[in-house]
Amino acid sequence: MPDALLDVANLQRSVAGHAILTGLSFQVRIGEVLFIRGASGVGKSLLLRALAYLDPIEGGVLTLEGRTPEQLGVPKWRARVTYVPQTRVLNKGTPSELYFAAQQFKAQKGRPRSDLPAIIHDLGLEPGVLNQQWSELSGGQAQRVVLALALALQPKILLLDEVTSALDHDAVLKVEKVLKACGAALIWVTHNDTQPARVGGRVLVLPLGTEMVVEQLPSSNQQPTHDIDK
Structure with a gap:
């Protein structure tokens, strides 16, 4: 893939001495899902935490x-390759x-910004949040606000860990619409069986790293499943 934005070659990750990811290789282009x-x-x-360089790789x-994280500088890497976790953020203060x-x-100085209040609105939230x-x-x-903050900082790649797991159906569709239009490459973990078909893109199946292309469904057939309102 000559125009790859992110190149992952033979990635190895272990936990407590047990190999979890072995020889995983793939590439992602600008704006790809x-x-x-x-x-x-x-x-x-x-995998997402390794790509964000939050955990060591073996x-x-x-x-x-x-450029590698060391060549770019780890803080700059994390500003450009941003991890959005599934779990609730335990921050003090306000968003x-x-x-x-x-x-x-x-690492954020001089970088472009998106309109945070506009993103909040497009995600179906009131500005007061x-x-x-x-x-x-x-x-x-909280799940949508964390996503909005990440989007407003305009990373090149968003690493999304089940970012619609706490949302009802209407909110899921709003999030998908915003993410599809954001311009960043998306690497997106999901257990929602129909989400890849609604959004389109490629699917990487672990642990073997098998890849497939997903044909996007017409908008009239986009019915989310397996997401709940918490």
Whole structure:
């Protein structure tokens, strides 16, 4: 793939001496969507954390536009390859305060920004959520606000770990629409059986790394399943 944005070559990851990911290789282009599927325990979240360089890798090479995390600088890598977790963020203060603090990081200085209030609106939230305490937000609100903050910081790649798991059907469709239009490459772990067909793109199935292309469904057939409102 000559125009690859992210190149993953022979990635190795272990937990407590047990190999989870072995010899995994794939590439992702600018603006592409790659879904990660597989049974529980095969290393889907582990893979995302490795790609974000949040956890050490035992082998293999990661490059973003031809540069490794060490060559680019780990803080800059994480600003460009951003992990959005499934679990609720346990932050103090408000989302606005967190967003302001993130913009002060050296790796974020001078980088472009998106319109955060507009993203909040497109995700089906009221603007006031940005000034609420994190502890006051519902699970679904918190999940979308974390996603909105990540989108507003304009990474090149978003690593999405079950980011619609706490949402009802209408909210799922809003999130999918926003993500499809955001311009970032998406590497997206999902257990929602119909999500890849609604969004389109490729699917990487773990643990073997088998790839397939998904044909996108017409919008009239886009019925989300397996997501709940928490």
